[in-house]
Amino acid sequence: MNEQEFIGVSIPRIDALEKVIGKTRYSQDFWMEGMLYGGVLRSPHASARILSIHAEAASYLPGVRAVLTAADIPGRKWYGGPTVLDHPVLADDRVMYSGQAIALVAAESRELLKQALRLIEVEYEILPAVFDPLEAMQPGAPQIGPSGNIAAHEWLNCGDIARGMAEADVVIEQTYHTTWIDHAPLETESGSAWFDEEGRLVLRIGTQTLEYQAQVAAVLALPPEQVRIICPLVGGGFGRKLDITLELYLALLAWETRLPVFMTTSREESILAYSKRHPFIMHYTTGATREGLLTAMQVKIIADAGPFVYRSSLVCLHALMLATGPYFVPNASLDTQAIHTNNIFTSAMRAVGGPQVNFAYESQMDQLALRLEMDPLDFRRRNYLRRGQSLPNGQVIQNAALLDESAHQAWQALEQVPPVTQNPNGSQKIGRGISANFSGYGVPGNQATCTIEMERDGRVLVSLGICDLGGGQRSSVAQIVASVLQIPLSQVTLHTADTATTPFVGATAGSKTLYYSSQVANMAAEALRKRLVSVAATMLEAQEEDLLWHAGSIQVRDHSKRGVTLEAILTEAASRGLKMQEQVTFQTPREKKFESASGTGIDWLDFTFGAHAAEVAVDEETGEVTVLKYSCCHDVGRALHPQSIAGQMQGGVAQGLGFSLMEQVVIANGQIQTPSLREYLIPTSLDVPDITAIMLESGEGLGAFGNRGIGEPPAAASAGAIANAIYAAVGVRITELPITSERVFRALQQQSTLSSPAIRGVSRAPIVQERESGE
Known part of the structure; x- marks a missing residue:
């Protein structure tokens, strides 16, 4: 049996059958x-x-x-x-x-x-009360927090922003808005x-x-x-x-x-009383040379925190680190603030801070390419981050950043999908857009612990505190243990998510769970394997390094065919009073965490890179947007379970399409006006096209076998791709999410009157400064 037999194979998940036949007992399915x-x-x-x-x-x-x-x-x-x-x-x-x-x-x-x-x-x-974060920042506004209305503030400067802007031949300045988003999990x-x-x-x-x-x-x-x-x-x-x-x-x-x-909770109570994704107001000023190289980026972000801090400090920090996108920007000035209001409180939602800033920086990239009369993909390729380059916080990209290949494959995938027929009256216009993103995973100084034990009958019990939300981390852990110990998957039993019996591995969040759990499970399985080999070496009177695993036994490499079965090893261990049990702890590197005061440190240990491409049809008579084709490509490091990863990618895109085109918690004077899924619209099967999910495998992730976090990145690149595709179709730039048919219709109506004032959320003429070369 090959050690890698279960790695990279989409075997049935260990909980698949019970879910399909309805045996899984969720939180609502329990009674005493x-x-x-x-x-x-x-x-x-x-x-x-x-x-x-x-x-x-x-x-x-x-x-x-x-x-x-x-x-x-x-x-x-x-x-x-x-x-x-x-x-x-x-x-x-x-x-x-x-x-x-x-x-x-x-x-x-x-x-x-x-x-x-x-x-x-x-x-x-x-x-x-105060409901507008900009008003909450003004003198005399009602004070909500114990120290005022600033819930969190993070900032970062690198290079010389004034010099960078002066070196630019084209500068695009634009403000973007996003709104409150509900998580809308199926289980309240x-x-x-x-x-x-x-x-x-x-x-x-x-x-x-x-x-x-x-x-x-x-x-x-x-x-x-x-x-x-x-x-x-x-x-x-x-x-x-x-x-x-x-x-x-x-x-x-x-x-x-x-x-x-x-x-x-009912769906209504869930929407009315629990956290939302932070609305962002993002002011971007981005400069580039006539040759298509970015020179500077200035970003100011205001987020609505609601009345309590919750995770707003982390949202500010993550948005700060992601604000420039997966691009090399030599000069940057970045500032993020979360402001207290009397709106519903906000906290973490998938890809914290990433979906909002992607909408802004990818819209900026397309506008710069347009002004420079360059192909949008070519412009991006000139500026993509590469190994050895630094982020604005000084963190050097040390592992693979396959942005060129991701963008190429995502774009080419649109060509491979058959064309979708336009409507008979010809009012639809077709456009394509591209978007890239990067998302961090792995936090300095965290740890995860796992206990593993092999019983007399060869069954292996693995205990670790994973909360599995559907991402399949439990199955991946079972795959890893079975592969390392070369036993059938059916012999691996998992005990998870019980503080009385399982050690902690940290919250299931931040695309880090598989990184932590795969590493600690791999280490535990290797430690148990070493213990088994040690007993076999004594039984065979051989050196441990001379032994190899083969078909449920351990044999000597000297071609004598001397060996001992796993069953015999366990029997011998029991007779000697040895327990085949290990507990190991995985510790992430203790890098310095980022501090705005010093401008040094990091937020994440590594990043997952990728690109998305979308083809949309825009009805010029109604403003309706239909997503015809969609492809996403990410470097997952190593695909431990390809089917699970494809599910994460497709599900992330579906959420991203909702964020881009329809989802909006409407709040008036602090009162939510969209209290159910009749008013708060999420994508259905009629709104989501077939999604082409492409996995690149650099093998350079930090997880076991080189895997990278993939839970969040696919949810954070849709807004930029959709906004750019709409512009390519009908020539209007929408700067407020969601991009509803009403907003597109109003923009189209105003398209011919360039001198009229821009309404909020629509921009036909961003502030553009052009300079002669050498000026």
């Missing part, structure tokens, strides 16, 4: 005897003082087992993201956004729960909680982060070991479940009642 229903009372106001809460009528209702407010929390009353704990578990004296939690109820039925929530009376004093926030026979709180909940065990314990004033979090297979997260959702509510209700409690 005597379980209560939990629910949350939320504020209808975006900014108000709580004058009083009257919950007596609800608590006296027969069948209502608990009504809790902030005064009932036994421990810490705040929670939050990785840097700041600034979100009240339950609002006490002030509400900061519409949908903020005020009270909790546990009841014996859903009907009683709804009735009890209606009986709770809250008296409010409406306070001034759901979970259960109870106290086990040892008096330990158990949470069974769909999450991306087992490490919130400590925050839950702090709210209950318990030691962390008294809280156990179990994560079943998750029906989608995309960053939503990276934050705490129902964990604290479930914990408090179970703590108060000492009975099991179940909670799930």
Whole structure:
């Protein structure tokens, strides 16, 4: 059996059958005897003082087992993201956004729960609010954060921006806007909680982060070991479940009642009350020479954080690092700020910060190429990052950056798809666009731990804390272990995502999970293999380096055919009291993390590079945009499971198309106007064409066997490709997402009146400065 037998092969996933036949028990599919229903009372106001809460009528209702407010929390009353704990578990004296939690109820039925929530009376004093981040930055604006309205601020300068702009023959200056995006996972926030026979709180909940065990314990004033979090297979997260959702509510209700409690959100509550992708206002000024070389880029980004920090500092940092795109820019001035408002709070969503800036920098690239009368792809090729070049933070690209090949293959793939027939009246115009991106994975100084054990019958148990959201990391770990130990895949059993039995590997986020889990699983399997070889060497009276694995046995290389079976090795080990067990920890390199104050350090250890190409049809009579063809190409390092990677790429593109063309959480004065999937539109099968997914394999990723993170990159390149394709079709540049038919129609209507003022979101004439060579 070849050590690589399972690597690069799309074997059936280990959880595929149970999902197909409906046996998988997600967070909503769990019930215990005597379980209560939990629910949350939320504020209808975006900014108000709580004058009083009257919950007596609800608590006296027969069948209502608990009504809790902030005064009932036994421990810490705040929670939050990785840097700041600034979100009240339950609002006490002030509400900061519409949908903020005020009270909790546990009841014996859903009907009683709804009735009890209606009986709770809250008296409010409406306070001034601010909903525009630009207004929130002005003197005299209502102050939301404890230190003002700046939630986070990151900046970076490299080279000489003034000199770079002076050296440019063409300068394009443009402002771009994106909006709030909902994660819309198929499985809404759901979970259960109870106290086990040892008096330990158990949470069974769909999450991306087992490490919130400590925050839950702090709210209950318990030691962390008294809280156990179990994560079943998750029906989608995309960053939503990276934050705490129902964990604290479930914990408090179970703590108060000492009975099991179940909670799930409706789609409406999920949209109204939980985090969104940050809207960005991005002002880009980009310069290039007549020869098509970038000289400078100045970027200013304002993000709407909502009232709490959550992950806004990370969003600012990631956007800062990705703002120049996968291009070499010798002179850059980059500034990102997240601003507090009384809108819904924002946090991480797939490819944090990447989709927004891709829309801006790729629109800039096409506009520069147009002004220079260059082919857009040729212009990009002159400026793509290459191995040995530096990012604005000084980080040198050390591994393969196959941008040229990615762009070539993505563009050529459009030619290979048969043409789509235009509509009979000829009002459709066809255009193609290209977009490139890069996305980081792997954080300095992180670690992951894995335990592995081979039992007497040859079965291997692998324990590690992966929360699998559908990306297939569990299957990849099983493939790696089976390959290293040369055993059938059916002999590998995984224990995952249970703080009581599995060691931590970190949150499932940032395209890093496969990097960490593949490395630590590979190391654990190699350590177990070495232990087995050591016992075999003693049995065969041979040196370890003279032994080789062969068809379930270990043999001596001397052609004597002397060998010993795996079964015999395990029997010998047992007789000697040796356990075939290993626990190993993988540590990422301890590089310095980036700091704006010093302008030094890095954000990610490596990057995944790729390019997307789109062909669209634009109806000039209605502005309707139809995506006809789409291709994406990424260097995945090594495709451990090609089918899973293709699924990640196609799913990422589908989300990217929604971000580009239709998805928009509409908010008016802090109130969400799109509370269901009837109003908040996501792509369906009718909106997504067949997507050509192309995988390049440089073998230079940081993961086991050279794999690179691929969960996020495919979701972050669509907006640029779509916007550029629309311009190629009908000659209008849309600068606000989503690019709806209304926006395209209005732009087309104004196309012939170049002197009229540009409406927000549409630009026909970006600010362009042209200089003579040598000037």
